[in-house]
Amino acid sequence: MTYSLIAEAVALPNRLMPTDLALESGALVCLIGPNGSGKTSLLHALAGIGQPTGSVTIEGEVLNRLHPDERRRLFAFLPASRDANWPLSVAHVAALGLPSGAAPDAVDKVLDQLGLADLATRRIDHLSTGERSRVLIARALVANPKLLLLDEPVANLDPLWQLRLMDHLRRLAHEEKRAILLAVHDLDLAGLYADRLIIMNNRQIAADGDPATLLAGSHMPAIFGIERKDGSWRPFAGEAPTPSIGRSGRFQAG
Numbered sequence: 439m440t441y442s443l444i445a446e447a448v449a450l451p452n453r454l455m456p457t458d459l460a461l462e463s464g465a466l467v468c469l470i471g472p473n474g475s476g477k478t479s480l481l482h483a484l485a486g487i488g489q490p491t492g493s494v495t496i497e498g499e500v501l502n503r504l505h506p507d508e509r510r511r512l513f514a515f516l517p518a519s520r521d522a523n524w525p526l527s528v529a530h531v532a533a534l535g536l537p538s539g540a541a542p543d544a545v546d547k548v549l550d551q552l553g554l555a556d557l558a559t560r561r562i563d564h565l566s567t568g569e570r571s572r573v574l575i576a577r578a579l580v581a582n583p584k585l586l587l588l589d590e591p592v593a594n595l596d597p598l599w600q601l602r603l604m605d606h607l608r609r610l611a612h613e614e615k616r617a618i619l620l621a622v623h624d625l626d627l628a629g630l631y632a633d634r635l636i637i638m639n640n641r642q643i644a645a646d647g648d649p650a651t652l653l654a655g656s657h658m659p660a661i662f663g664i665e666r667k668d669g670s671w672r673p674f675a676g677e678a679p680t681p682s683i684g685r686s687g688r689f690q691a692g
């Protein structure tokens with residue numbers, strides 16, 4: 439079983455250079471890059487936010503022509519903002535991710551998976567930042583969509599929940615054959631969990647391929663200005679090299 443998202447030359451004026459991309463079911467893809475490099479812009483363009491040019495298709499369906507219920511079944515987007523100052527219960531917010539008519543027991547399941555069962559009746563605007571994050575992640579996961587676009591899902595989560603969430607997302611990718619693209623700043627977490635790594639720089643994709651290769655390569659000093667020394671990332675001391683690895687190892691849609 440393979441389904442795919444194919445973005446053809448998708449771009450956002452002044453925010454993202456035209457780029458083509460294919461994401462496949464069964465893979466967890468991490469998106470890394472310095473501040474302002476274009477990670478959120480790429481996720482927005484793929485999610486159809488901000489009037490992107492180009493087209494995005496999932497299983498042959500053009501994303502922005504889908505009925506909202508069909509979109510919820512196929513795809514979910516977690517925005518970077520965790521504001522969520524709404525006077526709504528945790529269970530209510532999680533249920534917002536369900537298509538109309540869907541069985542509500544999916545809400546209990548996802549709240550349980552994200553350690554929110556005891557908070558189900560609490561108002562989201564009365565929760566801590568990390569708890570709110572988990573509620574918004576629950577809303578993104580509740581319909582078990584085939585494609586997940588997640589903007590910094592581990593931001594604000596404590597170390598245990600970062601690992602629990604990444605374990606859960608990897609399980610969704612590998613066992614339930616979901617396609618997952620997530621932005622993350624923690625390079626070690628990306629190295630630990632990514633099946634494929636995309637590096638953004640200057641509002642375009644600078645590299646796309648094997649995580650271990652890319653994390654050990656010249657993009658780290660050249661794009662991030664850091665290098666690994668004695669097992670830790672440090673500011674790069676030398677002259678920044680020119681990146682030598684291009685968009686090798688890209689996935690193609692199956």
Ligand SMILES: Nc1ncnc2c1ncn2[C@@H]1O[C@H](COP(=O)(O)OP(=O)(O)OP(=O)(O)O)[C@@H](O)[C@H]1O
Binds near residue numbers: 452454472474477479
């Ligand atoms: N709404 C907007 N309108 C115009 N330009 C924007 C907008 N949002 C972001 N930009 C610009 O687009 C570029 C890419 O920003 P983007 O938010 O995609 O970066 P990012 O890699 O997600 O950064 P960060 O790690 O800081 O979240 C930046 O130069 C930014 O200033």
